[in-house]
Amino acid sequence: MSKAYQLLTESIIQYAEAISFTISEITISYKNKLLYKETLAHEGSNQVTTVNHDSFTIKLTATKGSPQLKSFVKQQIQLLSPPADVEDKGKDLLLNLSRTLALYQRLDDVLLRIMDMAMDVFPVSDSCSLYIYNEKKDTLIPRVTRGFNWQHLQNIRFKPGESLTGFTFQTKKAQIFHHTDEVYQGMSSMSEENWKHFYASTPDKDGEKVKAQSAMCCPLMIQEDCIGVVSINSFREVGHFTDEDLELLKAICNQAAFAVHRASLFTELENQADKLMKLNHDIQLKNQTLEQTLHNHNQLMDMALEQQGMDSIITFIGDRLNTSVFLYDEFRQLLSSIVNGDIPFEGSIPPFLETMTPDRVQPIHLPEYGVVVVPVVTRMEARGFLVVVTNHWPLNHMEKMLIEEAQNIIAIELLKQEAIYETKQRIQGEFLEDIQGKVDINVLVDQAKLLGLSDRETYLFFGIHFDHTNQDYDWNVRETKSLHHLVEGFIANHFNSSIIFNRINGLRGIIGFPTEVKEESVRHQMNHFIDQLDNYLRKYFKDRSFSYATGRLTPLEEIRKSYKDVWYCIEIFNRHKRPNQRMTYREAGVAKMMMNNTEEELYQFVVDHVKPLMDYTNQNKRDLLETLEKYLFNHQHLKEVAKELHLHSNTLNYRLKRLSEILEADIRDAEVIFHLRMAWNIMNLLGTKQEWLYRA
Structure with missing residues (x-):
């Protein structure tokens, strides 16, 4: 018997250490007779905590009292006085359980040992399951089982109060169900989803699912908190669980609860240690790549400072990654690229960018195209897309660092281009105002030449008008800029010389033609061009419509005439307020006569x-x-x-x-x-x- 007292004392000391509490002396007495005493080498302890149960008394000497420790001792002292008819079996079992659980620290190992011992001690038991409470999800989750099909049982999620297990958790009291009717009456509160998994996990006998003939459920208690439930079932028609079996299960669970709690703490500490190891590994990895990162950074910065241009930057990235790289602006226009090998899409018009909004700020992997799309962000907005051809995801650490550095440099370059664009728009806007005004024609021609126009070509004005079919809709600056870039790129593919102007209600433009081209040929050419342009713009602005105006073909010094043609067409569009209109200077002339x-x-x-x-x-x-x-x-x-x-x-x-x-x-x-x-x-x-x- 002294061995039992020694094991009980060791259990109390282990728990005290787990909660960082110091004990100097433990004594166990029966009817005021000292049975066991252990003195620890700690000085300065003078407060005594006494716990009594039946004729047993346990005294703890420490520096101060601990309600948490006292509650645990109250549970343990009950193990010294089980009912008479299970006393020998219970004491031997609990001693063996205490020794066994002391050998294991990991939670899964402890749970398996508890379940195996519970199955061994009750001859009529056919299944045993152990559920642990998840506080965040407020559910009881199965962790181990014997006798049920784990593939299905692991999907069960009991809420407090649901079925036998949830009811035991909610009441925090051990329950016994003596026959089948009681068992299935208690299971009637089980949800339909959980019943589906429970039924599928139940074993078969002679081609039919067996039924539980009796069952026991016992909570795992740490002070006033229930941390889990042990559920045992018997499928046998002869021999059911008894009240004495329930008392023994309670004793097992009292001992097991501490082991589960201790193992949970150990597992938590182990997880923290794993996190620290991972953190240390990450630090080492960053240290290893720091030199290469600095090298990449310095080279990219040199390219930017020396104004080597976007092509040099994209080529550097492609060479470092040994793959194809493409850079598109926010309007999905190709700015630069380097091609290393075959690519699974048309580089100039990537289909995946058509549905990708510029507001996306996170990299995305598109395995169907074998690419990673990385946004280039400035001023908290996506200004472009860096497309890297790669078949593996996620990117490794070196690739991530290189792309992050490239993002910053490309962002700087795009900001420079943005400044150039705004300056260009300002200069072109001033030129358009001079066309509208009374500036001397010779001064106007000189300004036009500075903008790239030539007196060796003839020119016409054209206009793209925003159809305001929806009165609640206004074009914002970003959409107008997007339209400007799309139109500018499209026109550049059809004509050698052109200028595009942003206006409040649309775009205006000048297009140049060789002097030998006849006006009738230009008219047919412009009709065909406007058809193509309208189809192109509808791909990007599906819910919008445009009207188009075309002025007469004139020498550079008479460009004001063509401008006035377009201005008059736009005025008619505004009066008509009908979408998808097309008008040339000839039709505008008829309308002008009507308005006189x-x-x-x-x-x-x-x-x-x-x-x-x-x-x-x-x-x-x-x-x-x-x-x-x-x-x-x-x-x-x-x-x-x-x-x-x-x-x-x-x-x-x-x-x-x-x-x-x-x-x-x-x-x-x-x-x-x-x-x-x-x-x-x-x-x-x-x-x-x-x-x-x-x-x-």
Whole structure:
């Protein structure tokens, strides 16, 4: 028996050390008779803590009292006086348990030993599971099991109060369920998800899932806190758990709780040690790469200071990484690249950048393209994208450091380009103001030559107008700048000389042509160019629309005429407020003549050519007017008109024939079409179409 007292004393000393508490003496007495005493070499301890249970007394001498230690001793002293019918078995078991658990420090090992011993001591037990409480998730999570299928049981997450295990945790009291009805009544609160996993984990017998005939659950308590639950089941119809078995399980769990708590502390310390080791490894790695990082930094800085340009920087990165590297600006235009081997995409137009917003500030790996996209950030905004072709992710430490250094240098270069762009815009803006003003034409020509224009070419103005179909939408500076870069790059691929100006309601531009090119050829060329440009811009501005104006072709000294053509077209766009318009200086001239007349004169012109339709009162009037308008403004392309109106060709031909009858004129005749279009333009300019055409 003295061996039991010695083990109990060692258990108390271990717990005191775990909570950093110093004990100088421990005595164990039975009916005031000293049974065991151990004195430790600590001086200055004079406060005595006494714990009594039945006829046993344990006294602890220390420098001060500890409620935490006293609570633990209260649990341990109960082990000295189990019920009479389990006394011998219990004491031997607990002594063996204490010795066994003292050999293990890791939490998983301790949990396995506890479970194995619980299974061994109860002959009728067929399964045992041990759950640990996760405070952050407020759930009981299975850690080890015997008798159940772990593949399924490990997915169970019991909430406090749920099923037998959760109820035991919530009440902090050991529970026994003597027969099947009690077991499954207690399990009735189990969630549907947990029941699915529990049922799948239950063993089979003769092709059917076995049922628990009796069960015991006992909490693992540390002072007033429950840290877990031990659950034991019997699938046997003969021989159930007894109240004496429950008392023995309580004794086991009292001893096991401390071991679990101690192992948890050890595991936590071990995790902290692992973190420190990892931190030390990271420091060593950084020290090893510091010299290379400084070398890369110095070389990149030298390139920037010597103004070697973006190509040198990108080439340096590609050579260091031994791969292909591409740099795109914030508008997805290729600025520089170095190609080492095959690349899995078209470098000039990478498809993955079309859906990537400039606001993304974190690197992203795109395995389907075999690239890493790294944003280049200045002033807290992404100004470009560095695309590195690589098949491995994440990047290693050296690659990360090199790219971080490159990001900073590229950001500086982009800021320089930003300053150049703003200066260029200011100078070009002043030139445009001089075109609008009364500056002497010779001074204007000299300014134009400084901007790269030549008197050996002819020029025309063109305009891109923002269609404000949505009154709540305004183009911000960033979007206007994006449009400017896209248009500038697109025009540079089609024409040798050009200048683009930013305006509040769109863009204006000058395009140069060889002097020998005829105006009719330029007109067809510009129509084709505007079609291509509009399709190109729609890829980037899917929810926006644009109208386009083209001025006349003039020598450099007469460029103001072309500018005024475009200005007048834009004024008409603003009055029309209809999207996707295209107008040349010729059409603007017709509109200008209309606007030189009074409203009464314009009204009379409309009446002269459209009065039969004004007076027409049949219920299909609206359909006929819509058909006529589509016909007039789709260049009389019947297929396009039918498509827009969702009409069969026979129906469209019938309506056109009916319109000719009402107007008493052949609407296929060019002169009739001209007058009808003129009438429609007048009504659109004055905003009177509804009033005049649909009058009572």
